[in-house]
Amino acid sequence: MLPNEGLVTRALLVMAALALTAPATVATADDGVIIDVSGAKRGRYPIAVPVAVDSDGAVAAEVASVASFDLGVAGYFKVLDPASFLADLGAEKLGIDPAKWKDVGAYGVIKYRVVATGDKIDLEARLFEVSKGNSAVLTKTYKGSKADLRKLTHAWCNEVVKYYTGEYGFFGSRIAYVAKKRGASQVMVVDFDGANPYGVTRNSSTNVLPAWSPGGGSIAFTSYMRNNPDLYTVGAGGGRPKKLASYKGMNTGASWSPDGSKIAVTLSKDGNPDIYVISASDGSILTRITDNKAIDTSPAWSPDGGSIAFVSDREGGPQIFVAPAGGGGAKRVSKNGSYNTTPAWSPAKGARVLAYTTRDGGSYDIVTLDLASGAMVRITQNEGSNEEPSWSPNGRAIAFARTGGGGSGIYIAPADGNGKAVKVLSGSVTGIDWGPAPKM
Template sequence: MLKNFTRLLIILIFATTTAFAELVIDVQGVSQPTPVAIVPFGFEGSLPGIPLDISAVIKGDLLRSGRFAPMAESDMLQKPTDGADVDFDDWSVLGVEAVVVGKLMQQGGSDAYTLQFQLFDTFRRKQLIGFRMPATRTTVRAAAHRAADMIYEELTGIKGVFGTKLAYITAEQQADGRLYSLMVSDQDGENDRPILESKDPIMSPAWSPDSRQLAYVSFEGSKSSIFIQTLRSGNRFQVSNKPGINGAPAFSPDGRKLLITLGGINGNPDIYVLDIASRQTKRLTTHRAIDTEGTWSPDGQYIYFTSDRSGGPQVYRVLASGGSPERVTFEGSYNARPRLSPDGTRLAVVHNDRGNYRIAVMNLERKALLVLSSGRQDESPSFAPNSDILIYATRQGGDGVLATVSADGLIRQKMASGRGDIREPVWSPFERF
């Protein structure tokens, strides 16, 4: 109970410092979150203070994972910044299992910094990680996330996703109509910026496997077309502008092809494979039903897609080389928008659960469907690159907000944004260092 209270307080503090007003709706867990301490980082340099509250970034990352309960600073008996000064008794007596200390060091008055941190197991009185990395004023936040990733992986055995990004769409009501934006942010909602703004709808962002480009659908000129945009330069090129539907882009694992849905002049949506370099398309499905929302299996072997050929929408799969599709989902009347976990073991869908549209995950081997969300209109599930968490869109007070849920359904939270209606979150692949 007391633990829950401290957690809530920490979240409220974060709410004021991040772009997303974050609030944990429910954190249900069979296992207790591990008590850890992230000691405020020290600073050595010519600035009046540390240019970024590094411990706050690490604390936020670990807290949002749902697996850790970082201790409040006011409860700490000591605040060392150097491993040599850590008194293990001061931490183990408080039940803290792991402690992180560190400092940021500025080289002279320059924009060259070194971020140093150490992770200790307080009960075994042992250093688990000692690490130094270079940073600048602009990369120090990324360095803090990288530290959090290393700490998370050391303590859980699961690769951290704190250095990854999100893309999503916002729609804001303005005096002269709605403004649609394609946004990119850090996974915690920081550094959010529009990479495209339009008076016409923008839909279906999809990351390239190297996380350098986004494909999306834009309705500029009241007509759908598909673009690929490079994040760094902002340059984009149109890859599909056929009559009727141009939709649902998804990159192949090698990044060379794009699955797209084309409707044609007679409006019969089928899935095509578009070779990005040559712009040649190859038809993959041929059916008078709606076939759409294609996605590659991580090994590139299969294409999973939504089809209502049986009446309502269900997930099917077909060999990437073509052939006859086989049905994958059978539970319930509505299973759409398939997305595979990057480890290839699970399939996330939008599932009609007794009249509510919810996110469900199916174990591909055992076939059992597990409903993970509890909203009325949840949509667009997307796996984090470690396959351990999903992000999706839900509704709150008439607006779309983002929510995350652990793949086992135990840890859930919502992220609200100040930019009106927010939808279609997609989690980037791991950054390639």
């Protein structure tokens, strides 16, 4: 045996232990299971709109109510239930404790202070993003009369939408419709949220199919006031109508060109209803779009000005066709169902999407059709009969007339098909046409 054999053996064992242990520690320092995950649910933006506590109670409550409604139907937000709030609103005042809002799932919080002095209103509103701490990302102040409170709140909500999307919302816009009153049908206008309805026509005849001019200053409609369905225009605030087209037979279904200089209408001056383009200033015929033995009605001018959609029964039942606005061959675009009517173009930039009414069993529903992809989205289902869709100015929502299913009236639904329709006005209504965005 070697003299130092035991010592050497122990040294070797120690060395081996060191050699194995040290590198293993290093090797595991940055290890870990890392798994790629993709596919978050893309939902609406959770936002809280608590009632201001250091403001005039009734006025503060109205601001919260209007703002909650606006953001709720905007198509982007999910307004959180105030009952879930954990924050100490009295202590927070115009600020936020981000942790408290995060705990209730809020991504955004709206705070405001509204002070009423006599007939005057001062509104200071702030937007917070919870992930960005307790500094407001948007602050605006508004002054006006008490009567302007809703308008000021709409303006603030439009700023909120613009902050997130780069474009204003449709709050403050108006909807034209037709309601029966004392045996007559009158063209009416109401704020998009159902507030402030008023009559545009006041005659004792039948007035139908209102259509906003692109600038929102006037409304075209068909009236039987001279016993023939003639086309008139009237100021959006009402007043004396101006007869624009009174050709023999039908003068119906006006749809303004995007520049407001022309109107597409249905005329039956030659006995059969066809689509024409007339001058918006004098009603003279500029172009005949269709020349067909079938019935062609309900023209809708595309936002880019290049196309006109309309309804024709040239292939049997009523279907949606699209023709060049300058005239030319029409192409059928609705493929499903035997009854499709009242097309309306989405005003969203770059979109070529139509909403229309389709018969589904014994009732009618609203669908959208993307002409580029062919994708269809159902907007209503199993809730009464829904007809005459009209897009919000930004294309995020669709208004329509419902009969039955929660009560007749004007409803607004998200244009992406996600979310429930909200009733904004009760009553038996027809001829829905959503006006342009308010001027900011």
